[in-house]
């Protein structure tokens with residue numbers, strides 16, 4: 001097919017009306033042809049109007065199903081993976097700890113047995129085997145059969161998830177979108193026991209994601225908190241918590 | 250050429266989808282819930298128009314929405330608006346499904362096509378959506394018969410241009426051209442910016 005013909009395929013291309021061979025030919029042509037690129041952008045936007053014209057009111061159950069699955073699905077890794085973590089395999093890194101927590105959270109929230117829950121739990125156990133030390137502890141909490149989770153948003157778009165296993169008597173905290181703490185400061189986790197705060201150790205944040213198994217047993221803790229403290233941590237919080245979350249029952 | 254009808258302007262009102270997709274890419278389920286509210290009806294409507302079967306349509310729409318969740322980080326604003334990205338993905342998946350089912354049901358499918366059932370049956374009650382639908386219909390009516398048939402058979406029925414040519418008994422080259430100039434006329438009528 002000559003180039004002159006290719007320029008005429010913009011319409012068929014955005015309508016997905018080309019057979020695979022011609023589709024591939026056109027996609028090879030596209031990056032080098034500014035006029036086709038511009039036309040494809042405009043005509044694709046036009047087909048979007050054709051879609052909007054046939055919009056329906058989706059049944060509410062569809063959203064429920066999608067949101068339940070969303071809580072369990074791993075996302076594609078971000079386009080710019082910065083620091084490589086020590087010892088992590090490619091596969092291990094792609095499996096974000098946050099997504100892992102979210103999957104367990106969903107498994108816990110939507111209690112009925114389903115295949116995907118089993119798969120998610122198995123993936124979490126596999127992740128535990130692939131990683132080491134603290135990460136393995138983390139995975140064991142996330143993958144505990146009785147793990148329950150709550151998520152919440154806090155300062156400036158950051159979100160946190162706390163996962164609790166009563167049988168392991170452990171909790172884990174995972175944060176996403178957190179900035180690195182200011183110079184000379186650290187993030188410290190706390191169990192809230194009635195009116196008092198009990199230190200649950202420090203949490204490393206690298207590349208806006210932090211995850212840690214909280215030190216110490218749950219005991220009577222009703223919630224968890226996270227504060228910014230001087231390097232090394234404090235015996236009692238010295239700043240207002242960035243987040244306070246109630247533990248799942 | 251008639252005056253353009255502008256539908257909601259280049260950037261539609263409501264939450265900024267591109268911004269929301271950025272949050273979705275970082276795992277924000279609340280942002281995804283808003284994305285769902287903004288696009289769910291169009292995604293399901295489009296998939297159902299192409300597939301016809303309600304149960305299969307919900308299944309495919311669900312897969313499309315989950316794919317948006319999973320691959321939000323891959324959205325490239327330079328390629329077009331977030332809405333276009335989402336609806337292009339939805340159309341691709343619907344077409345893939347209708348073609349995978351095609352071998353088995355080809356004959357029935359062609360029979361159904363020839364009935365020329367209207368492409369739009371069940372529609373949203375929202376006023377702005379209804380207005381938009383009317384404008385699209387008006388602009389579709391402004392196409393030539395052959396442009397109109399070619400574009401709607403390809404888009405709403407998921408036919409390849411070769412199938413459109415067979416169905417309408419016109420040469421392949423003619424269909425390719427009509428798909429392009431039909432969409433160009435629609436673009437101008439609707440006042441679509443990329």
Ligand SMILES: [Zn+2]
Nearest residue numbers: 006007033036
């Ligand atoms: Zn070209």
